[in-house]
Amino acid sequence: MSGILTYALHYEGAFNKNSLGAVSEGAKLAKEIGGEAAVVVVGGDDLTDDLCASLGSYGATKVFRAKGPEGLAQPVVDAMAKVIQDEGISYALFGGGLLGFEIGAGLTARLNAGVTMEVTNVRAEGGKLVAERPILQDSAIVDVDYVGEPGIIIGRLNAFDVVESGGGAAQVVDVDLQLEDHSTKAEMIQRGEQRGADVNIEDAELLVAGGRGLGKAEGFELCEELAGALGGAVAATRAVVDAGWYPYAAQIGQTGKTVAPKLYLAAGISGAIQHKVGMQASENIVAINKDANAPIFEFCDLGIVGDLNAILPKLTEAIKARKG
Amino acid sequence: MASANGNGKVAPAAFPPPVDSQGEFVKRNLDAEDERIEIGVAIVGGGTAGLSCANRLLQLLADDPETMEKLGEVPVAVIEKAKTCGGHNLSGAVMRPEALQRLYPDMTREDWRKEGFAFGEVEKEAVYMTPTSKRSLKIPTPPPFKNHGNEVISVAALARFQQRMAEEAGAYILTETAATQLIVEDGKVKGVRSGDKGRGKDGEPLGNFEPGTDISAKATVLAEGCWGHLTGPAIREFDLGDGREPQTWELGVKEIWKVAKPLDRLIHTIGPWPVSTSAKYGQVGGTWIYPMKDEKTGDDLVSIGFVIDLEYADATTSAHDLLQTFKLHPLVKKILEGGERVGWGAKALPGGGYWSMPKLSMPGAVLVGDAGGMVDTVALKGVHHSINSGILAAEAIYESLKNDPNATDFTAYEKAIEESSTGKEMWEVRNTRQPFSKGFFIGGPLVNLFIATKGKIPVRLPWHRQDERPMFIGKTSQKYPKPDGKYIFDKLSSVFITGNATRDDAPNHIRIEKHVPREVAETWKWMCPAGVYEIPDDAPETGDVDVIVNYTNCVQCGAITAKGGRLTTPEGGDGPLYQQT
């Protein structure tokens, strides 16, 4: 057995970034351990040949397409189980996300397979894959090996980079899917309903967080403008939420949310451990604080000792200019 | 409001916290039978004193099923506000073994260590003076510090063990439950009321609000520890403090370290460094360094702590930072360097001794342990008194209720304490702390005099209320080292490792005047080991300032009550989760 099977989620004619990351990763790993870089897609008529074949640009070699309801996990479990068994595939890879977890878990039970969740890195060793996952609030990394096949790997949201390896069109194969009885018991009534302005900061890739150093509630305007220029969201520390400067939904830390965005820009935040544990896994941490002794300067990637009131507005303008 | 009293000195007592003790914490009538819970003996506080009382009671009841039945469906219940018994307990500690051996006669000291609450018998010991930040002088061990044969223990771990014993013997242990009111009817204590859950920051009921319940009991044991939320109101209600000195407190901050090289001796240091010797500063403090061998993990640990009398007058005195300062002494560096901090905590202890002990019983209730002020703060010994008083309270209550299940007179307990080793020891050291208020050099010899004469000098030395001492902004804070996160630690990261995760919208349990002279605000800011009190950056340098209260950091040490604020009952389940302190 060899090869990697990933799942690509689509909506209104496009695959989501998380899935494309998984497909890219699957392609990369398939090259290392040999076998197909296959993808499963499940849906209706909007899964055109062109759309499916386009996954080839991310390195997919074969796309198995099945007709079935969209946005539900159990039909995909049926599809992937069939493909894994028919094609003799060694690993199933998911890019996290709600469905990634549900499908991966269902597959684990269906095939009596091993599963690792919240994976941040996968490496090939001697023709097999080893999954790395952080534990204990990212203070340690566990290397996990699989006993028997297949192995199921569920990545942390957006853990895998989208790489357009420039491959040609993938081969599209239709799968004759027989759904299990229980896979027909859920019915999608309404999909993808947008609700108000709640930005889910846990999914945001770029966060601008404000702390007590902002001085007053109005200081958050500076954060919002910068977040707007970056295309990201705004987060807050417990102290300012307590003071009523920003809503609790944006709170990061021990008693708030835990995030791991690509960029965490902390303005006026001291970096006490109660806050740190909520954001320390961020890929790039930039800190702006006028106190050179603030603990945040010990663990940020770029620290600026200065007055955020002077820096933030200019930074916002400069970023808008650079983006053009 | 007048701020300075002329020379920049202000007493916190001039700004009392907004609290009406009797009005808020005493309930004057029991709820109807179908709304309340009926219990035999209600023990408020699941520390060593309370649990020793519970264990002893159940031992007696096990042999007397008739009396057990008279106590109803729930003969013994322990009400504990932490998530588990031991979660809010902290002490040095070196314990005299006899009391615990009496409580559990079938256990050996090796059994204690296997259970994880004891860490070794004291063999070698040393007492040092630290005249400067670099020098130390070993002195012949003064009598109060003779610990040979005693056992190093953890009260947090001991309480967990005792909780298990009590549960196995049939006690109901109600953790995450605060007792917020003393129920007094017809001049008798009829029980306590448990705290509400699900209130918001300003006390408003939230969606999942659950009111507390009246717990009616034939006998109530107040085992609340150093600052009793109900003990204070009880003392006032029944005039238990009549004719006694006011209670005074000390604050201890402790760390536990995992070390590479096991410490070979028990160490106490009596200063003067890092405190000031000037009487004006009023700093009286010392330290301990105890070796701990953890039999469960095989680790070599060290318990290190700094204790200071809250009598001091320099507002910038911070027990936490003085502990960090102390760690820089070569004596300590030799022991801790290369090690790893694995625990931290803070707790106040009653320092007034015999003269400040309240009357220990009232109709329907008794006081045990630290709540009754039974701590010898020169020798730093209180654990065996907690156990002893718990045992004696159990025996007195048992005898009373056995004869008459409706008895409310437990004065026999007071007599038992007087005649016990606890009573005698407290009497012997009754004047040994007060002289320190005269400063290290004058006070020291006086203390020695009182110790040497074993309390035979017939005099009563007074205390005065600690919050009445005028504060000034001195220089103590100038010596505090900067935190580096590896050897010297700041307050917030210390609070973090206590396991404190109080919910953000928990009701504010700290009562304090929020607009006070700077000297008073600075006192609170520096004193609090958890960084609860802050002064806004833009506050004026002199005059009155605002006080920000980050009450969710609170580790419930109790110190604020001694110096002008009031710690009231938090929501059950909040606060730290001490493991081995």
Added chain:
Amino acid sequence: MKICVLVKEVPDAAVEKRIDPDSKRLDRSGEKNLNPFDTHAIEAAMQLKEGGAVEVEEIVAVTMGPESAFRALHKAVSLGADRSIYLTDAALAGSDVSATGYALSKVLEQESPDLVLLGQQSDDGECYTIGAVVAEHLKMPSLTQVIKMDVEGDKLRCERQAEYGYDTVAVAMPAVISVGDAINEPRYPSLKAIMGAKKKQLDTKSTGDVGIEAGRVGSDGSRTAVLAINPPPAKSAGEIIEDEDTNETVEKIVNWLDERKLLA
């Protein structure tokens, strides 16, 4: 309708955790309490019972774990469950997600519930998966991260926040639903309920009682193996800039962001 709620005892979130160097697993010997997400599941069951839209005959709390795990059941019962089942067996020690889900499903099979509720994740690392594993073994439909749930006839109308926004899904019972913490505000147990919990029926079962095949559970039945535990890759020390000329500083920041493709 019979509701089974799966609950789990987990290490207290606030206590510092460590890995046991010998077993390479989380050292679970410290403080434990009922997984906070499971309290939301119990509350959801209680709201169904009290809501009146459907008749709930009983709510059964089920857990699998070593000696102290029964405390989670006492807590569940104090919150409203009518009785509880405690699956405990030395053979189950070291079970991974797959084995745990399988074992729990065997207990549930005997109970034949109409609805299985559980918290979507637990504080000790297993996230969003147990529900789906259990459902697969029981051959029931499953949904996770559900934040709103209403009964409509013999179906459940559920809402959850998925990749593209909020999805509304109708699920026919019997079903397995994993709930998110936004679904409700769990009640606090009253003292009477806490004290009464010990008296409620608690059935203890072993693997033999429910027909669990020994080879599929425990560390021997595990389909993953921990190779190593390492500290995270050392972050190289960050760069610190003192802002003297703000224009210059800002340009440095923009370049730094651009290099890392954060301005795409």
